[in-house]
Amino acid sequence: MNACLSEQRQDEFLRRGFSRRSFGRIAALLSGGAAALPFFNEPALAQLSAIREPIPPDAVMINANENPLGPCEEARAAVKAIVDRGGRYLYQETFSFTDTLAEQEGLKTSYVMPFAGSSAPLHQAVLGFTSPTRAFVTADPGYESGERAAEFIKAKVVRVPLTETYAHDVRAMVAADPNPGLYYICNPNNPSGTLTPKEDIEWLVRNKPAGSVVMIDEAYTHIAGAPFMSYLVAQDKDVIILRTFSKIYGMAGLRAGAALARPDLLNKIRPWSAGALPITGMLGANVSLKQKYLVPERRKKIADVRADVLGFLDQHNFKHTPSVSNKFMVDVGRPGREIIVAMQKEKIYIGRVWPSWPTYVRVSIGTQEEMDKFKTAFLKVMA
Numbered sequence: 001m002n003a004c005l006s007e008q009r010q011d012e013f014l015r016r017g018f019s020r021r022s023f024g025r026i027a028a029l030l031s032g033g034a035a036a037l038p039f040f041n042e043p044a045l046a047q048l049s050a051i052r053e054p055i056p057p058d059a060v061m062i063n064a065n066e067n068p069l070g071p072c073e074e075a076r077a078a079v080k081a082i083v084d085r086g087g088r089y090l091y092q093e094t095f096s097f098t099d100t101l102a103e104q105e106g107l108k109t110s111y112v113m114p115f116a117g118s119s120a121p122l123h124q125a126v127l128g129f130t131s132p133t134r135a136f137v138t139a140d141p142g143y144e145s146g147e148r149a150a151e152f153i154k155a156k157v158v159r160v161p162l163t164e165t166y167a168h169d170v171r172a173m174v175a176a177d178p179n180p181g182l183y184y185i186c187n188p189n190n191p192s193g194t195l196t197p198k199e200d201i202e203w204l205v206r207n208k209p210a211g212s213v214v215m216i217d218e219a220y221t222h223i224a225g226a227p228f229m230s231y232l233v234a235q236d237k238d239v240i241i242l243r244t245f246s247k248i249y250g251m252a253g254l255r256a257g258a259a260l261a262r263p264d265l266l267n268k269i270r271p272w273s274a275g276a277l278p279i280t281g282m283l284g285a286n287v288s289l290k291q292k293y294l295v296p297e298r299r300k301k302i303a304d305v306r307a308d309v310l311g312f313l314d315q316h317n318f319k320h321t322p323s324v325s326n327k328f329m330v331d332v333g334r335p336g337r338e339i340i341v342a343m344q345k346e347k348i349y350i351g352r353v354w355p356s357w358p359t360y361v362r363v364s365i366g367t368q369e370e371m372d373k374f375k376t377a378f379l380k381v382m383a
């Protein structure tokens with residue numbers, strides 16, 4: 001039926017309630033992931049709010065939750081030095097990164113699966129655990145990448161509004177669907193930048209229906225200084241944690257990440273397209289993990305700029321989410337798209353609008369200088 005899916009794999013998908021018509025899409029997601037389906041990841045989603053003109057070289061890009069600091073000095077030097085050996089696969093770099101991460105997370109290495117970023121394990125978990133009858137349960141507004149992947153392969157998607165304090169409503173998420181495959185918790189949440197208490201996530205893990213899996217996307221957890229929940233993985237719970245080096249470590253373009261979970265869960269998301277990972281990303285991540293100063297220093301830098309820009313919004317009475325992350329949502333009191341377009345005319349590229357919050361736009365936190373430009377332009381377009 002489809003060259004990319006073995007007979008055995010096809011049978012498995014049919015048993016899980018997929019129709020043969022979905023095979024082409026499943027194969028596309030399996031073999032290409034974010035590369036073949038560019039509308040699934042953050043930079044591609046950020047394009048949705050771009051106007052169709054070339055981006056000026058001096059534009060302020062605060063639309064994709066990137067880290068303007070880039071990789072740390074130590075990672076840059078190591079990556080530059082290894083480029084000369086780029087003709088080799090150097091699998092040892094991947095093993096070494098896996099060992100460092102496992103040690104720091106308090107996990108056996110068999111519980112750590114390295115990837116080039118975290119989009120691939122996110123999509124592959126959708127393939128592994130959801131289907132037309134087993135729902136992908138997510139927050140609204142939430143990070144759309146997983147739900148887009150689920151919709152693409154025609155799995156069921158259930159969206160549950162955030163609570164009044166902008167946390168995941170874990171009790172409503174459990175009540176929302178009788179047969180969930182995957183609960184997706186992004187903590188702190190993208191786009192709101194807000195936290196879900198650790199106790200609520202623990203409650204979800206205790207009370208979810210048997211056979212379902214909780215995936216905790218900790219892309220921004222370092223920035224918030226919130227507790228990592230890898231201890232749930234060490235306790236062999238039905239939990240998958242996603243790690244990325246695209247955010248606090250500033251390596252979005254270099255690509256490194258990992259899924260942390262029990263080996264039997266990792267086996268369900270193991271990439272069919274498995275192969276060598278980029279030595280630049282693996283080495284850069286490994287070196288970054290070893291810099292003890294890095295996370296606290298960057299967390300403080302981002303927090304200082306965030307405090308300044310949120311203080312500015314308060315001073316001018318703009319309603320915003322109480323973000324602890326590197327992005328926030330602000331209510332512009334009119335269709336958000338209008339402000340996005342007006343800001344782009346000022347050469348400030350902010351993020352997108354979520355359909356359930358049509359008057360809010362998402363803004364990523366850049367450098368102080370970039371946010372000063374944002375403030376000036378925002379007052380002008382909102383006047």
Ligand SMILES: Cc1ncc(COP(=O)(O)O)c(C=O)c1O
Nearest residue numbers: 042117118119143190219244246
């Ligand atoms: C919540 C969340 N998860 C995962 C990702 C995927 O990023 P990457 O593939 O670069 O790790 C992003 C990107 O912005 C994100 O916001």
